[in-house]
Amino acid sequence: MVANYRINLDALLARIVYRWRWRIAIATLLLAGLAALAAGVVPPVWRGEATLVVRAAPEASILVDGRPWPRQLYAGRHTVSAQLPDGRRAWAQVELRSGETLQLDLPPGLPTPQVRQLPASAPNMEVAQVWRSDGAWRVAKSPGLDDLAVTPTPADAQATPQPVQTVAFGLRGAERLTTIDAYGGLADQLHLEGRLLEAVYRPAQDSRERAAGSLEVRGWGDEHVTIPISGTVTLVQFAPDGSALLVGERTPAGGEEISLVGANQQRAPIVAVPGAIRRLAWHPDGSAVVIHSQADDRLALTLARLRPSIAAVTVAELDAAAYRGALVPLTWAPERLLWVAPDTA
Structure with missing residues (x-):
């Protein structure tokens, strides 16, 4: 009852259906046809x-x-x-x-990812780098890398290696790389064909020596190789195939210079970059490497070709604030380098 009026909804619905029954039937059929097309029941012939x-x-x-x-x-x-x-x-x-x-x-696809927990680290340590090396994923931790000022440093200043903790995650589990940590990251290890390649940088103990330190490499021959280094070393890393070693040194202008050291103990300069080198991304066969360097708020990607001849070019300059820890997502195509950059438009 509404205002002394009785409304019979069943009678009202019957009159509506009776009056517009054909329109309602056609609309129902159209809606059913559209639903069938959307669900794929009716093929788009x-x-x-x-x-x-x-x-x-x-x-x-x-x-x-x-x-x-x-x-x-x-x-x-x-x-x-x-x-x-x-x-x-x-x-x-x-x-x-x-x-x-x-x-x-269609290839077989990737296996289900395995999640492994990082071992406990010292206080105020955070993940600084993640890279593939020696058949495993290496994770390096350092004290607040993003909070450290990346400013030019005189070339003749004494190196003060930051404490690092390096862990390798492989098929056999996690392993702490104590040799690399003992030298403040200025060392590297690589297993190749059943033998261990190892490189460590030792600063000079006597200030009267002409060389600032020496690079000792084991595994390239029957005896270890000692290479004098005149500058302040900031980076030591093997190529994936173990045929060469990359060494970073500070330059008088405050940047860093990358050199290639081969088993013949010959050093070949590759490129000098402004600021500090934050990480390397190797081509799987060791023929090229991408150098991530940061100067103030700019992050540069420098592509260096090592074989058959040495050549280097800066391929991108990015906003460092957009990449925590200078970790730029990139991958190698057969003849190209692909990386991800934020859309700043």
């Missing part, structure tokens, strides 16, 4: 048929747009995935055209 050939591991389960394959496909964009029983998965988005055949090869 007007696009034309297309053929997709997928090659994957025999035991892989293949889905196209979330539905089992093989089945009839039509032109348009599709998402194809292949998943192995152990959880490895690979996927791709493809564009099919009417009347054409597309062959797609």
Whole structure:
């Protein structure tokens, strides 16, 4: 009852349906057709048929747009995935055209990531670098690297290595690299064909010596190699194939210079960069390296080719504030270097 009026909703609905029953029926059919198209129940035959050939591991389960394959496909964009029983998965988005055949090869995919906890570190230590070396992932911790001022330092100043903690994560677990830590990061180790390559920098004990220190390398021959160094060393790192060693030294202008030291004890200068070198990113075969250097609020990426001849060029200058710890996401393509830069537009 509303204001002494009785409203019969069932009678009102019956009159509406009776009066516009054909319109309601047509609208219902249209809505059902649209829902069927959106759900993929009704195939888009007007696009034309297309053929997709997928090659994957025999035991892989293949889905196209979330539905089992093989089945009839039509032109348009599709998402194809292949998943192995152990959880490895690979996927791709493809564009099919009417009347054409597309062959797609899907790799086995990556295994399920394994999460491992970092060992406890000293107070005020934070992750400074993460890089791939010697068949494992190395994590270096230092005291507040982002809070340290990256300013030019005189070339003749005595080196004061910051305390570091380096841990290698491999298939056999985690290992603390005490040799690298004992030399304040001015050392490196690499296992190659069953032998251990080791390089350490030792500052000169006598101030009257002409050299500021020496670089000792073991594993390149039957006896260890000693190479005099005249400048203040800031970096020591083997190439992935162990054929050479990169050494960083401070320059009179306050920047750093990278040199290549080979097993023949010959040093070849590569490039000098302003500011401080924060990290290196090697090509897997050791033929090139990307040098991350920071001067004030600018972070530069310098690409250095080491073989067949030495050449270097700065490929990017970025805002250092956008990359914590100077960790720039990058990867190597067969003949290209790809990196991620924030959109500042």
